[in-house]
Amino acid sequence: MKFSVSQADLSKGLSRVISVVPAKTTLPVLGNIMFKAQDGFLHLTATDLDVSITTKIQVDIKQPGSLTVPSKQFSELIKNLPNIPLEISSDPQFKLSVKCDKGDYRMSGESDDDYPALPMIDEKGSLKMDAKVLSRMIGKTTFAVSSDQLRPALTGVLFQIFDKEFRLVATDGHRLAKMVCSKFESTIKEKTNVIVPTKALTEVAKDIIDVVNINIGQNHIRFDMGDTQLYSRILDETYPDYERVIPANNDKKLTADTHMVADAFKRVSIFANPITHQIRLAMSKKSIAISAEDIDGGNTGMEKLQAEYEGEDLQIGYNSQLVLAALNNVDTQEVVIQFKNSTSAGIIMPSSQVENENQMMLVMPVRLND
Amino acid sequence: MQPIRIAHIDLTAFFVSVERLLHPEWVGKPIMVAGKADHRGVVTCASYEVRKFGVHAGMATAIAQRKCPIAIRVDSHHDAYEEHSRKVRTYLKQYAPVFEPASIDEFYIDWTGCEKLFGGSIVSFAEKIQKNILEQFGLPSAMGIASNKVTAKIACDNAKPYGIKEIAPGAEAAFLEPLDVKVLPGVGEVMLKQLHQFNIRTCGQLAQLTPEFVEENLGMWGLHIQGYAQGNGSHELSVAREQKQISTEETFARDTRDKKFLHQTLHEMTLKLSEILRHSEIKARCIHLKLRYADWVDQTRQMEISPTHDPAVIYKKALQLLAKADTRGLPIRLIGIGLSRFGEEEAALDLFDEDNTKREHMLKAVDGINSKFDKTIIQIGTAE
Numbered sequence: 166m167k168f169s170v171s172q173a174d175l176s177k178g179l180s181r182v183i184s185v186v187p188a189k190t191t192l193p194v195l196g197n198i199m200f201k202a203q204d205g206f207l208h209l210t211a212t213d214l215d216v217s218i219t220t221k222i223q224v225d226i227k228q229p230g231s232l233t234v235p236s237k238q239f240s241e242l243i244k245n246l247p248n249i250p251l252e253i254s255s256d257p258q259f260k261l262s263v264k265c266d267k268g269d270y271r272m273s274g275e276s277d278d279d280y281p282a283l284p285m286i287d288e289k290g291s292l293k294m295d296a297k298v299l300s301r302m303i304g305k306t307t308f309a310v311s312s313d314q315l316r317p318a319l320t321g322v323l324f325q326i327f328d329k330e331f332r333l334v335a336t337d338g339h340r341l342a343k344m345v346c347s348k349f350e351s352t353i354k355e356k357t358n359v360i361v362p363t364k365a366l367t368e369v370a371k372d373i374i375d376v377v378n379i380n381i382g383q384n385h386i387r388f389d390m391g392d393t394q395l396y397s398r399i400l401d402e403t404y405p406d407y408e409r410v411i412p413a414n415n416d417k418k419l420t421a422d423t424h425m426v427a428d429a430f431k432r433v434s435i436f437a438n439p440i441t442h443q444i445r446l447a448m449s450k451k452s453i454a455i456s457a458e459d460i461d462g463g464n465t466g467m468e469k470l471q472a473e474y475e476g477e478d479l480q481i482g483y484n485s486q487l488v489l490a491a492l493n494n495v496d497t498q499e500v501v502i503q504f505k506n507s508t509s510a511g512i513i514m515p516s517s518q519v520e521n522e523n524q525m526m527l528v529m530p531v532r533l534n535d
Numbered sequence: 536m537q538p539i540r541i542a543h544i545d546l547t548a549f550f551v552s553v554e555r556l557l558h559p560e561w562v563g564k565p566i567m568v569a570g571k572a573d574h575r576g577v578v579t580c581a582s583y584e585v586r587k588f589g590v591h592a593g594m595a596t597a598i599a600q601r602k603c604p605i606a607i608r609v610d611s612h613h614d615a616y617e618e619h620s621r622k623v624r625t626y627l628k629q630y631a632p633v634f635e636p637a638s639i640d641e642f643y644i645d646w647t648g649c650e651k652l653f654g655g656s657i658v659s660f661a662e663k664i665q666k667n668i669l670e671q672f673g674l675p676s677a678m679g680i681a682s683n684k685v686t687a688k689i690a691c692d693n694a695k696p697y698g699i700k701e702i703a704p705g706a707e708a709a710f711l712e713p714l715d716v717k718v719l720p721g722v723g724e725v726m727l728k729q730l731h732q733f734n735i736r737t738c739g740q741l742a743q744l745t746p747e748f749v750e751e752n753l754g755m756w757g758l759h760i761q762g763y764a765q766g767n768g769s770h771e772l773s774v775a776r777e778q779k780q781i782s783t784e785e786t787f788a789r790d791t792r793d794k795k796f797l798h799q800t801l802h803e804m805t806l807k808l809s810e811i812l813r814h815s816e817i818k819a820r821c822i823h824l825k826l827r828y829a830d831w832v833d834q835t836r837q838m839e840i841s842p843t844h845d846p847a848v849i850y851k852k853a854l855q856l857l858a859k860a861d862t863r864g865l866p867i868r869l870i871g872i873g874l875s876r877f878g879e880e881e882a883a884l885d886l887f888d889e890d891n892t893k894r895e896h897m898l899k900a901v902d903g904i905n906s907k908f909d910k911t912i913i914q915i916g917t918a919e
Binding site for chain 1 (some may be wrong): 607820841876883884885887
């Protein structure tokens with residue numbers, strides 16, 4: 166294999182795949198990146214067996230070929246070189262050489278025979294949509310996934326494809342985030358539910374491109390993003406019936422300035438119990454107050470909130486961290502929070518929705534002691 | 536050294552008392568909280584008016600209704616009982632430096648060294664507490680005070696329905712001497728039959744036997760019960776709340792690589808620790824596992840968990856830790872498990888709570904039954 170390429174192009178390709186390389190692995194070859202030079206392109210592939218990314222960059226090929234190279238050593242070198250032309254080649258013993266104005270560097274690669282092949286996707290169909298919309302939907306749901314390995318279904322994001330709606334849902338059992346998009350093209354005929362691991366989605370959200378194609382198979386999902394493809398295993402789990410827990414009759418409504426209410430939560434929660442982060446929201450037509458108390462530390466905090474409240478008086482407890490995480494995902498000037506009672510989920514929404522989208526979050530309260 | 540003073544407080548005919556608070560028209564009437572006779576229900580609590588007819592908790596409702604046809608049968612309302620129990624607990628904790636809820640209607644308090652708190656005798660202080668529980672919450676109670684938990688509980692039974700009985704330090708054996716051996720925890724039907732074979736009917740008779748005789752004829756468990764009859768017993772209250780960590784470990788008689796055996800040991804340990812958590816009404820947020828290999832090298836692992844007191848959750852996590860820690864392929868000499876980062880409440884309620892609520896009810900029922908018999912009658916199993 167022999168090709169020449171600019172440092173900038175190679176660096177860009179590497180940065181696209183390197184984050185998938187596992188930090189620790191029992192299979193040493195996964196610590197490598199696969200290079201394949203053919204048809205005017207260098208194809209770079211990395212995998213941790215759950216998520217695989219492959220991308221291509223244009224290079225000037227003198228001799229096609231393939232091998233795997235130690236990712237850390239190689240990427241460190243490229244990162245620390247200026248943007249100059251590089252001459253890269255390998256010999257039959259898989260020794261890789263990088264030559265440039267600055268010097269010559271040699272490292273040991275390996276044959277790509279042992280490198281895991283990319284998954285075959287037996288496609289049910291595909292969905293095409295604006296990549297920026299998908300990226301936003303991912304950002305506004307992944308914060309709510311669970312890290313609890315005892316509930317593996319909740320460690321991923323649920324993709325639901327309906328005739329006219331494409332939904333992403335995430336929950337950790339205490340809060341839930343749902344994003345709906347109605348502008349997409351789909352060849353998927355039947356209603357489809359798949360759970361996608363969060364790691365894959367974090368990678369998808371990084372790519373700034375125009376259009377993304379999502380291909381769904383039996384065990385894997387593939388995201389086609391221009392020159393880059395990301396493959397992910399689908400979690401073989403049953404997602405809980407989340408629609409059942411979305412309350413339909415939350416008759417009390419708080420409307421407030423998003424930043425103002427978030428800042429008040431931040432200040433008051435400094436005085437909450439550091440383990441439970443419990444804050445109390447006391448609402449009536451006359452006044453709205455947020456308070457917190459840490460009995461062990463002897464600390465208290467209270468703020469009156471300038472907001473509009475409709476409905477009967479209500480006192481409700483929350484973990485301030487959960488509410489703040491939800492508020493951080495509201496992009497509108499005003500936020501609307503709907504309540505039913507002190508033990509039911511509160512609904513948090515932006516005051517107006519982006520065209521063709523719908524955002525909704527749920528946060529479960531904390532039981533107040535009195 | 537200050538004399539140890541443990542109080543056992545029992546809310547008299549608690550379920551009946553709560554039902555009477557909810558329905559004042561039942562005050563003085565013969566009522567029993569019981570399942571329906573045609574549903575093979577049993578009596579969970581009977582008022583003293585009904586007990587006179589020989590009705591007791593655990594009796595089939597059909598039989599109870601035959602013995603006492605005038606009894607008014609009432610369905611149980613556990614949420615209300617929980618609520619009232621919680622109020623009493625909150626009240627008692629104000630006067631209890633060390634406190635252990637033994638069940639929904641029974642509590643232990645360690646009043647050792649609290650003379651200043653009493654401002655007089657311990658009995659007059661106990662009377663004040665008893666009066667306040669009656670006046671503030673409408674709940675009658677009985678109280679026993681002694682130098683250990685078992686004697687305090689027996690004294691309390693002796694003081695029922697509404698009295699207070701203090702056994703002075705050193706007077707435990709004399710108090711127990713004339714009592715039927717049946718009052719001792721751990722004396723069930725089988726043990727009672729064995730004791731009767733040797734013509735032992737009172738605690739005093741059991742107390743006087745030589746340890747050799749007891750061990751030979753009644754085994755180690757017999758020695759344990761003889762200790763109770765002699766007025767001995769633990770005065771340690773299960774108060775994980777005061778501690779940073781609760782843990783248990785076991786050194787094996789022979790080093791082992793038997794996975795099934797290790798899992799079984801972990802399961803028993805998680806049952807024990809989770810019971811302490813539930814008794815103390817706290818949940819743990821961190822689990823620790825310790826292994827000691829045959830070559831005396833220790834391996835420890837720990838993991839953050841969602842707050843829990845459920846043995847199934849803790850066991851599952853313990854198995855994950857074991858899989859992570861047990862990497863050396865050597866036989867294991869010791870295994871231990873610990874729980875820490877205690878708190879009272881879960882951070883937020885669960886959206887998909889149905890299973891959890893059912894499970895909480897199940898755990899409560901199991902704890903209730905085990906505490907009634909003062910030993911593990913029902914054990915929570917595993918899916919393995």
